[in-house]
Amino acid sequence: MRKYRLAAVLLVPLLALVFVWTRSGAQETPKNTHSDYYEHYEGTKTCLKCHEKDAENFFHSQHYQWRGETPKLVNANGRKLGKINTFNDFCTSPTGNWIGFVKNSRGEVISRGCSTCHAGNGLKPSETMSREQLENIDCLICHASGYRRDLYQNEKGDLLWKPILWKNQEGLDSVSKRISKPTRVMCLRCHSASGGGPNFKRGDIEYKLADPDRSYDVHMASEGKNMQCVACHAGENHRVLGRGADLAGSDTIGKDLTCESTACHSAPHKNPVLNRHSASLNCTVCHIPRFARTDATDMVRDWSKPSYNAEADKYSATITLQKDVTPVYAWFNGFTKAQLLGEPANFLPDGSVGIMIPQGSRDDPKAKIYAFKLHKARLPLLADKNWLIPITVEHFFSSGQIDPAVQMAAKEMYDLSTIKYTWVETTRYMGIFHGVQPKEQALKCMDCHGPKGVMDWKALGYKGNPMSLKPPPRKN
Amino acid sequence: MKILKLIVVMTWLFLSFVLITTRGVTAGGDKDNGKELFKQNCRVCHEKDSPNGEFTPMSLTQDQWKAFFKNKFEAKHKDVILDREKKKLLEFLTTQQIEAIQKFCVDHAADSEQPQTCSE
Numbered sequence: 353m354r355k356y357r358l359a360a361v362l363l364v365p366l367l368a369l370v371f372v373w374t375r376s377g378a379q380e381t382p383k384n385t386h387s388d389y390y391e392h393y394e395g396t397k398t399c400l401k402c403h404e405k406d407a408e409n410f411f412h413s414q415h416y417q418w419r420g421e422t423p424k425l426v427n428a429n430g431r432k433l434g435k436i437n438t439f440n441d442f443c444t445s446p447t448g449n450w451i452g453f454v455k456n457s458r459g460e461v462i463s464r465g466c467s468t469c470h471a472g473n474g475l476k477p478s479e480t481m482s483r484e485q486l487e488n489i490d491c492l493i494c495h496a497s498g499y500r501r502d503l504y505q506n507e508k509g510d511l512l513w514k515p516i517l518w519k520n521q522e523g524l525d526s527v528s529k530r531i532s533k534p535t536r537v538m539c540l541r542c543h544s545a546s547g548g549g550p551n552f553k554r555g556d557i558e559y560k561l562a563d564p565d566r567s568y569d570v571h572m573a574s575e576g577k578n579m580q581c582v583a584c585h586a587g588e589n590h591r592v593l594g595r596g597a598d599l600a601g602s603d604t605i606g607k608d609l610t611c612e613s614t615a616c617h618s619a620p621h622k623n624p625v626l627n628r629h630s631a632s633l634n635c636t637v638c639h640i641p642r643f644a645r646t647d648a649t650d651m652v653r654d655w656s657k658p659s660y661n662a663e664a665d666k667y668s669a670t671i672t673l674q675k676d677v678t679p680v681y682a683w684f685n686g687f688t689k690a691q692l693l694g695e696p697a698n699f700l701p702d703g704s705v706g707i708m709i710p711q712g713s714r715d716d717p718k719a720k721i722y723a724f725k726l727h728k729a730r731l732p733l734l735a736d737k738n739w740l741i742p743i744t745v746e747h748f749f750s751s752g753q754i755d756p757a758v759q760m761a762a763k764e765m766y767d768l769s770t771i772k773y774t775w776v777e778t779t780r781y782m783g784i785f786h787g788v789q790p791k792e793q794a795l796k797c798m799d800c801h802g803p804k805g806v807m808d809w810k811a812l813g814y815k816g817n818p819m820s821l822k823p824p825p826r827k828n
Numbered sequence: 829m830k831i832l833k834l835i836v837v838m839t840w841l842f843l844s845f846v847l848i849t850t851r852g853v854t855a856g857g858d859k860d861n862g863k864e865l866f867k868q869n870c871r872v873c874h875e876k877d878s879p880n881g882e883f884t885p886m887s888l889t890q891d892q893w894k895a896f897f898k899n900k901f902e903a904k905h906k907d908v909i910l911d912r913e914k915k916k917l918l919e920f921l922t923t924q925q926i927e928a929i930q931k932f933c934v935d936h937a938a939d940s941e942q943p944q945t946c947s948e
Contacts, residue, residue, distance in 0.1 A: 498889065498939025516886050517938045523889040527939050537941070 393528035420601025441729035597783035685712030714813035862932025
């Protein structure tokens with residue numbers, strides 16, 4: 353008995369010690385993985401000495417080009433498209449908004465342009481590869497822990513993104529050697545900040561994902577699986593796997609990212625009824641019952657009504673934020689119809705213009721029901737042509753004058769002067785894929801099939817609640 | 829048995845030490861506003877184009893700030909007199925206030941999640 357007591361008193365502290373060491377690993381200081389490879393970081397050319405081929409691969413990727421092949425757009429007709437040459441209903445377009453200091457009346461910088469989140473040093477991406485373009489790639493923004501940059505004007509007057517440590521070579525050398533695959537924090541800096549505020553744009557990509565608990569996300573929970581974004585969004589040669597339902601381009605042609613395709617969840621439920629549901633339902637429908645649970649997301653952006661933020665001394669569209677939102681549900685077969693620039697508006701039955709509309713229906717054997725954020729906006733519509741017009745937001749942020757910002761965009765985008773336009777409502781469906789909750793928090797039968805269920809059965813092509821109607825099973 | 833008890837006590841003491849150091853728990857510092865203290869006492873001599881060098885929290889990395897406060901801060905400032913106080917800087921700044929300034933610098937260093945100049 354004394355032996356057991358002896359073992360116990362020795363073992364308990366030792367196990368506790370192991371626990372402490374393991375826990376501290378979740379927040380461990382980044383390692384200087386590149387200490388032996390170079391002495392001083394001198395910009396991207398330092399990386400290119402060993403990673404020329406990687407840079408060439410990255411040059412062709414969506415993260416650099418902001419455009420790509422469009423096999424999943426039904427109306428792209430083979431064009432390479434992406435945010436660089438389309439538009440959206442948030443900050444509308446990088447054209448005219450790429451880079452620059454926008455200052456308010458107090459002289460404070462209130463915007464630096466869309467290139468803030470481009471993995472380049474300031475040049476717009478060209479489709480032709482060159483030394484200048486390769487050296488424009490900012491490797492550190494995705495790979496160096498602790499790397500931060502800011503916009504500077506050089507002696508020639510050019511605007512460039514440079515490390516904020518550019519005057520501190522010792523500090524810059526230290527940071528530039530902390531190289532790793534992108535961590536969640538690195539990805540979130542752009543993917544959560546897009547749209548003008550935390551979680552404004554996507555709704556399901558919150559800063560909370562940097563360090564979530566299991567009830568928030570079972571995959572990325574820091575004290576659980578602690579998966580990084582790149583665990584699922586893997587890909588090869590800097591081409592990232594996975595395409596949101598409202599993205600124009602695809603980075604990995606012929607490879608889709610789904611829960612099943614990762615070989616993690618081929619037959620996920622013990623209950624066969626639930627597994628049968630997966631023939632018609634994407635996993636996210638039940639397992640992401642709510643989104644924007646921490647940071648409110650932009651649900652409506654009305655560019656026709658300027659709004660002034662006195663604290664920031666900055667104008668914006670009138671934005672309706674919403675927190676803890678129930679998704680809308682729609683059929684989706686992997687294809688999307690996009691509203692493209694210089695093409696007549698695609699009006700939906702509700703009178704709005706469909707900017708990104710998931711394709712598929714109940715009769716489509718390749719379609720499943722997915723969870724979406726439904727984003728509404730009001731954008732200018734060119735008279736006679738019915739073309740949507742983006743907005744030169746960088747002009748608008750400081751002045752609050754919407755008409756000149758529309759006129760400037762029409763000139764930049766369509767080379768048209770003094771145009772006439774009206775305001776039109778737009779609709780975008782944005783897939784909800786992040787914030788997967790534990791099964792205890794997933795939707796239950798009556799959450800969909802009860803009298804106050806979340807599904808709009810008629811909109812989905814049913815006559816009513818399938819459980820009460822007892823329809824014949826789906827053929828596919 | 830006494831030796832055994834001693835081992836257990838020592839182990840727990842060691843564990844407590846490890847817990848405190850790995851969690852970055854620091855005593856003091858939080859009660860004072862490091863940002864205001866930095867503005868009042870540091871920026872006055874380290875503004876842009878200052879002959880003493882421009883310093884904001886994001887001028888250095890977190891490790892550089894820690895090393896600076898540990899090894900150089902006192903030596904570099906031992907003769908500094910602030911006009912406002914007519915006293916030597918190191919005589920009127922308390923240890924707790926220096927800790928608060930250090931915390932502000934480290935928390936908003938160039939490689940922190942929220943780099944800052946003290947004017948933001």
